[in-house]
Amino acid sequence: MADLQAQIEELWDRRADLASGDHDAMAVVREAIDLLDRGEARVAEVDPATGEVVVHQWLKQAILLLFRLSAMETVEVGPYEYADKIPLKRGYQAAGVRVVPGASARWGSFLDRGVILMPSYVNIGARVGANSMVDTWATVGSCAQIGENVHLSGGVGIGGVLEPPQAAPVIIEDDVMIGSRCMVVEGARVGRGAFLGAGAILARSIPVIDAETGEELSRGVVPPWCVAIQASRPRAFAGGEFGLPCILVIKRLPEGERHDKAALNDVLRAHGVSA
Ligand SMILES: CC(C)(COP(=O)(O)OP(=O)(O)OC[C@H]1O[C@@H](n2cnc3c(N)ncnc32)[C@H](O)[C@@H]1OP(=O)(O)O)[C@@H](O)C(=O)NCCC(=O)NCCS
Structure with missing residues (x-):
């Protein structure tokens, strides 16, 4: 290599x-x-x-x-026409991956065994770990690294990063649940077993605050085994005080124990139902 x-x-x-x-x-x-x-x-x-x-x-x-x-190429599928430079991934069944019509993954992305793609998008360089679910209208940006047993709920946007080449991509570790319509971008990171509540926006400049202590734990990094939600913090400007977004860690989970709402999703997935 x-x-x-x-x-x-x-x-x-x-x-x-x-x-x-x-x-x-x-x-x-x-x-x-x-x-x-x-x-x-x-x-x-x-x-x-x-x-x-x-x-x-x-x-x-x-x-x-x-x-x-x-070079650009025209591709036709039934009544649909596309113009692109990069082919789509192939050989899903042999790879043990389920891909629902409407989903696309580009060549150069990797989907490990047991992955389910609901109608969603996985870009080049991204990697989705074994048994993870990419739910409807979720997008996994270029080079994003998604762990095993992860659930990206409907409409989740995982940012991609190609340039500059040294920039770190988004990392979602194993056993994470990302709630509906969350956006995780700009090299942000979600630790193992964490549950990010619906509608959260996590970027590298967003403070992650512990609700118990008020301490700022990081910028853009959610610790492992916790429940974290979208919140706001007061911020003084010359023009007055405004609420800026932050991520609040409201609960710590025992290590190795996923949140019960994530467990419900596991049950649904085992029966082939998307949540
Ligand atoms: C984050 C979440 C797991 C919290 O669940 P929980 O641990 O049972 O906590 P609670 O419901 O008791 O909520 C705790 C507090 O956080 C608030 N809260 C919950 N979810 C929130 C969210 N997504 N954003 C902002 N605040 C939230 C609640 O209002 C509650 O406030 P309170 O203490 O003043 O009543 C859950 O609300 C959530 O967002 N689930 C994601 C659901 C989803 O997207 N599923 C995908 C498939 S449908």
């Missing part, structure tokens, strides 16, 4: 000279995207030793090169 990384980095350095139709460059880029597509490489991961997010920049560079090297 080190050799492939070096080749991508070399292409990246001379990207200004590359154009679609360069078959040699495309063959190298395709190899890298295939690794992402099969889940053998990932754009970012949490280092188990430090808990920090490690971004593998060269894989993001490969995705950006793919856009540069690909």
